[in-house]
Amino acid sequence: MVDARIHCRFDEHRGASLGVDNLNNRKYFLYHPFPERAFYLGLKYTI
Structure with missing residues (x-):
């Protein structure tokens, strides 16, 4: 079984995965x- 994840941080407050x-x-x-x-x-x- 293989899981994959990518996380992108746009700035110090916003991110997406x-x-x-x-x-x-x-x-x-x-x-x-x-x-x-x-x-x-x-x-x-995040605040």
Whole structure:
């Protein structure tokens, strides 16, 4: 299983991140079935 994430900081107050969980879309089971590929986007503003 491979996860990837990139974070970009625009200035000292703003940032954004983009990521992919389970990049190779592998199906696996530990104690329960895990979800397949998932994408996420994050935006952050600090004061």
